Amino acid sequence: MRYFLTKVEVEGFRGISKRRELELHPKLTILIGPNSSGKSSFIEAIEWGLVGDKVPREVYTKRRRTAIRNKYTRNTEVKIHYNDGQGRGFVIKAHLPRHREYMPEIDREGPLKGLVAAHIGFKDYIRSVVYAQADPRVIIEKAEHLNTAIDSILGLKAYKDFMKCIEECISKVERKEEALANELYKFKEELTRKYEGLIRKIEKIQSILKKYGIDPSQVSLKKIRDELKKLIPPDYKGDIPEDVEGLRRTIEEFKKLWEITPKLPTYQQALLCELEQEKKGLVNRKERLKSERTKCYEWLQQLESLIKDLSNIEEKLKGKNLEKLRSQLAEKEYQVRQIDNEIKKLNSMIEEMNEEYSIVEKAWNFLKKSKKAYCPVCNRELTTGFLRKRATLEIIEKRLESLKSEVEDLVERRDKLARELKDLNNERDQLEKQIEKIEQLQRERNKFRREIKNLLEEVSKSPRIARALENPSVARELLNETIRRIDEEICNIEKEIKRKEKQIEDLKRLIEESRARAEELSREKLRKMDIIYSELEYILLHKSVSRLEDLIEKEPWKLLEKFICKLEALRLMLIKLMNITKEVHESEAKEKLKEFNKILDDVYRALYEHPYFKHIEVRLKEIRSGTEPNRYDIICISERGEEEGIDVLNTSAQNAISLAVYITSARLGLHPLSILLLDDPTQTFDERHVRKLAEALEKISEDVQVVVATADERFQKALIELFYDKAYIYKFEKDWAPEEGPIFERLR
Incomplete structure (x- = not known):
């Protein structure tokens, strides 16, 4: 049963923003219009809806299909409707919501049985055949795509799967055989080792x-x-x-x-513990007595030192009367004050004499210089004669001499008093120093007395003294007596400790003897x-030895060895079967290649007329085992039988060969969901070859549904002439808004 693609619904895919529907003809659907009008978006939407992102890496890169979503819509959705022409059909839905990967869904309400398996097979078909037309050079330049496509078209996949199954069975048998042999060998070795160990x-x-x-x-x-x-x-x-x-x-x-x-007897343990506790108590008591003795000895040394210092100070203060020295100091200070007052009076008298002397001296000098005489007292002019003047001068001269002698006497007396004052000051300073020294000694004496008192109070607090002490000599005797008694106690305790140690040693020796017994x-x-x-x-x-001997002599070992031999025979038989299958596979591939090459040569000659290489052929280069595709080569053959690789052809001829392989694959590799998609296949063709491609599509549309998109006006004209009444033709406009999507109309 064959199904046809009847309608495509696209929304949010590449350039198609809003929902667009495109009805397809069972034979041929043509999309015409200028470049960038949205035709390729519909072709790619059909491809993406059928197989999602399963595109060969080379095609994916060259077609720049990096952007699937449309930025003006939230979701991307493609619905592909299939129908068998008798009212039975189904829908393939590809949905790409935000933050999710591609996940196709099939309408479960459709009546087609086994549709999931059919859809999976169609994915392989599309991946190996249809996508190769995205860039015709891919199927030529990348041999693995050609090999996969031809293997799939020739129906050799069943042989591959069968050989893969045989290889897996062989590997399983080999692994099982090896595992059993290893286990058997290990078990035998372990059994032998245990047997020898037991012996x-x-x-x-x-x-x-x-x-x-x-x-x-x-x-x-x-x-x-x-x-x-x-x-x-x-x-x-x-x-x-x-x-x-x-x-x-x-x-x-x-x-x-x-x-x-x-265990030791209970009474011996108790006695040993008791003796050790008593010894420990004696040792602790001895340590306490030693600390008390050390403390008393320190007190005694401090007391002796303080008493000695105090006696030295008392000796220094002996015979010295502080009050007498202070009265002498007061008397000296009184004498100093009297002499000081007398010196002050003499100084004032000397000053008066000096003033009087200066006045008389002035009068004397004046009389000597002047012709008139004046009384030095009343300052009146003396009218006597020269004698009177002379008498006055003599009086004044005598007065000057007397004043001078008086002044000298006063100065001498003052100097004497000054010397006496200096001596008194020295005596006063000496007395003050003696008084200060005595006061310092008294302070030190009081300090030592306080320290002795504090020490006696501390000694009185000792439990061994326990009395109030005021006399240092009594305290000294008590401390000496206490130290003596402590020494006696320490001596007694040491004797007791030695006795306890001897008892402990005897008891331990007894215990050791009991323990040894x-x-x-x-x-x-x-x-x-x-x-x-x-x-x-x-x-x-x-x-244990008897059981091992019975196990070694029993039959299961021989049965296991026979089973391993059977596995080896099975492995050899499977290898032989795989070799036979390879031979059948090779002959089948060669037979099917003949039919493939016949159709391929017809399509190539219908598409392209090369002046020298008139035929092409696909040849089997190597049969691969497992699921790897066989290796094929495309050969160009001239009329004289010369053979060359297709890499010697120009780009137009290579594109023609690629399209020929693609169209032949589509015709031979028929599938319930087969469809042929072409997007601008005539880019390198001249007008004659464009016409030939249109005629070839007319022939192949009888077997395969074709959808072709083109911007080539020559190809458009040829398609319209050939298929005007046999196909659906859609014309796409060049000017369209990205937020709205492509604009197109159906001509027929």
Whole structure:
């Protein structure tokens, strides 16, 4: 059953912003218009709606399909409607909401059964064939696309899947065989190693038993139980087990109990603890007495030092009367004040004499110079003669001499008093220094007395003194007596400590002897328990060796080895089957290539007329195993039979070959959902080859639905002439708003 694409609904895809619908003809739909009119957006919307982003990387890059969304709408949606012409159809919906990846959805209400599988197969078909036409050089330059396309078209994928299944089965069988062989080898090695280890252990236990004088062949559970009853304490109330494991657990419990150091008697422990506590108390008391003795000794030294300093000060103060010195100082100060007053009076008298002397001297000088005589007292003119004047001068001269002698006497007396004053000041300073020194000594004496008093108060607080002390000599005697008594107590305590240490040593020696006796008994019991335990181990090891020998001699090992041999035979058979399948695959590929090359050559000659290379052919270069595509080459053949690769052709011829391969693939690789999409395929064709391509599309449209978009006016004219009544033709306008989307109308 074949389905046709009847309608496409596009919204928010590339240049198509608002929803647009495009009805498609069952044979051919033509989209014409200038470049950038929105034709390619519809072609790419159909491709994206069918296979999403599964585009070959080279095509994706060259077509610059980096922007899927339209910026004027929130969502991107493409709906592709299919119908079989009898009322049955379905819808493929590709939706790309914001922040989500591409996810196609199929209308589940459609009546087509197995539609999901058909759609998946169509993805492979589109990916290998249809997308190659996006850039015709891709299918030529990239061999893997050509190989994949031809393998898919020739129907060789089933062989690939079958060979892949065989290879997987072979690898599984090989892995299983190798794993079983490894496990078998490891298990055998482990079993052998355990068996040898058990034998060595048995030999070791036999040597131990022989060392103790026990015959290993005479060992039995009954004998072991009887010996164990003798070793177990009488107060043990449990039952002795009869099995080997129970006996082992019982022996291990008693060994753990006896391995612990036997406990000492309670009274010995208590006595030892009591002696150690008493010794510890004596040591602590001795340390306390030593600290008290040190403190008393320090007090005694401080008291001796203070008493000595105080006696020295008292000796210095002895015979010195501070009041007498102070009265002498007051008397000297009084004499100093009197002499000072007399000096002041003499100074005033000297000043008066000096003034009078200066007046008389002035009068004398005046009389000597003047002709008139004046009384020096009343300042009146003397009218006597020269004698009178002379008498006056003599009087004045005598007065001057008397004044001069008086002044000299006063100055001499003043100097004498000044010397006396200086002596008195020196005596006063000496007295002041003596008084200050005595006061300093008195202060130091008071200080030492206070320190002695404080020290006596501190000593009085001692529990060994416990009385109020006021006399330093009494305190000194008490401290000496206290130190002596403390020394006696320390001596007694040391003797007591030595006695306690001797008792502790004796008790420890007694305890060690008791411990040694208990350990000797415990070791003897443990030795006997070890012998019994070795006998039990001997019994267990004999049982384990017997089980291993039975396991080694049994049949499952041989069955497992036979199974591994069968797996090896199966692997060889699968390899042989795969080689046969490869041969069938190669012959099938060659047969189908003949049919493919016949149609390819017809299409190529219908599309293009090369002056030299008239034929093309696809040849099988290498058969690949697994899912890898076979390798094919496209060869150009001349009329004389010369062969060359297609890389020697020009761009137009290469495009023609690519279109020929594409159209042939579409015709041979028919699929229920097949469609041929062409977007501007005539960019490098001349007018004659454009016409040939239009005629080729007329032939192929009978087998495959074709949708072609072109901006080439020559191709448009040829298509309209050939398909005016046989196809839907849509004309796209050049001027359109991006927020509205492409503008187009249907001509037919």
